[in-house]
Amino acid sequence: MSIRKRKWTTPKDLIKEAWVVDYVDSQGTRRLKTFAKKKEADAFSATAKIEVRDGVHVADSASATIKQACGFWVASGENDGLERSTINQRQRHVKLHIEPFIGNALLSRLNVPAIREFEDKLRDEGRSPAMIKKVIGSLGSILSDAQERGLTVRNPVKDMRGTRRTGKDRQAERRQNGRIKVGIDIPTREEIKAIVGSLEGRWKPLLITAIFTGMRSSELRGLRWQDVDFEKRAISVHQRADEFGEIGRPKSCAGERTIPVPPLVINTLREWKLACPRRETVRLDPNGNPATELHYVFPNGLGKIESHANIINRCLIPVQIKANIIQQDGQAGKAKYTGLHALRHFYASWCINRLEDGGLGLPLKVVQERMGHSTVTMTADTYGHLFPRGDDADELAAAEHALLS
Known part of the structure; x- marks a missing residue:
């Protein structure tokens, strides 16, 4: 040389x-x-x-462009059998956020300053902080795939993350994101009472189950009657339905779980089972018509998988408006909680709260199992601040008396 x-x-x-x-x-x-x-x-x-x-x-003349690396990355996901919703998300990130700005750049010339400049471009073009974080994560995955293919030497996204997240950065991020709060992210006990009191018709069993099991929307949509044990008063989660109505395994191994449920859920589901729409089968009944069967617990009118959008727009939002649970921002008739995850947050808080406060008082590990989180760290990071500290004034006074007496 x-x-x-x-x-x-x-x-x-x-x-x-x-x-x-x-x-x-x-x-x-x-x-x-x-x-x-x-x-x-x-x-x-x-x-x-x-x-x-x-x-x-890797010489510049032998290097691929980011656009080419994106194509390899999407193809890798398809070959690995990723869910269609995941492939679609990869394609959206590439088409809408990555290729328009840096698609023609060579991988060999990509460095940390270039990644920072790309972040600034996304911000200037009106992308939200959450979307920028997701897109940068996808770019890091693209570069990792390119590394394995020998198209680039380094992954500047990993280099940037390793140098920029100091203790002050993490504190600033926590301040920015904040903790989920009761009354803002988590419905209050009074709001849940109002929602339950306003429920009727085909949506009542779905929301009752969501409130007292903390199941994800995809898990509720994929729930089968065979997974409901009326005798043991428990619901088992073995599958979920993605946004396209395709059935798959839960998000992680921990997602497969059995959730004990209170009598309200069991009684509501017993009544609903009598009116639940049945789906057609390939079999014929004695009259020569397609035979029907009970399969999904919360199906659409044809007994097939219900869409997530219908649950939100025809169930969650209208029942909140009926119960007068609306945003206090001057916009009349706008529901306060726009996603089923708010009910999942409530279930977690209900598991955590002390018995005297109307909760179950469960320990952290049990809460993780009920929620189906992959790690106990995830549960602690999300809901750790809701656990009772056990050091309020009365308990401190009792401990002091026991120590010094």
């Missing part, structure tokens, strides 16, 4: 010069790279020498 100075004369008799790094890459191909300054050539030479020695060097 050598560095030499090159001079030439332009057609206008101007003398120009540059520094050229002449080297042979890992595949034995001769490469030339030109720099305006010698210090830039020296820096490249030092880095390239190590990369060539380790067999990981």
Whole structure:
């Protein structure tokens, strides 16, 4: 590997010069790279020498663009059998947020400053902080896939995350995101009472079950009658329905769980089972018509999987408006909670709250199992602040008396 100075004369008799790094890459191909300054050539030479020695060097002329790497990344997900909703999300991130800004950039020239500039572009174009975080995460996954294919040497997204998240950064992020709060993210006891009192018709059993099991929307939509044990008063989660109505396994191994339920849920489901729509089967009844059967607990009118949008727009939002649970921002008739996850948050808080406060008083590990979280850390990070501290004034006074008496 050598560095030499090159001079030439332009057609206008101007003398120009540059520094050229002449080297042979890992595949034995001769490469030339030109720099305006010698210090830039020296820096490249030092880095390239190590990369060539380790067999990981990728020259600019042999490097792929980010757009090409995106195509490989999406194809990898399809080959790995990822769910259609996950593939669609990858495609949306690529088409709407990555390719329009940096699709033509070479992977070999991507560095931490370029990633920061990309973040700024997304922010200037009106992307929300949550969306920027998701897109940068997808870009990091794209670069990891490209690394495995030998298309790039490093992943600047990982380098950036490793250097920027200091203790102050994490504190600032916690302050920005905040903790989920009762009355803002979690319905209050009074609001839940109002919702339960306003429920009627086909949506009543669904919301009753959501409130007292904390099941995800996808788990509720995929719930089968065979998973409801009326004798043991428990519901087992074995599958879920994605946004396209396709059945799959729960989000993680911990998602497969059995949830004890109170008598209200059992009694409501017993009544609902008599009126629940049945789905057609391939069998024929004695009259020659398609035979029907009970299958999904909360189906649509044809006995098939209900859509998430219908549950929100025809169930959750109208019942809140009926119960007068609306946003206090001057917009009349706007429901306060717009997603079923609010009911999941309530169930977690109900499991955590002390018995004297109307809760179950369950320990952290049991709450994790009931929620179907993959780790107890996830439960602690999300709901840890809701657990009673056990050091209020009365308990401190009792402990002091027991110690000093």
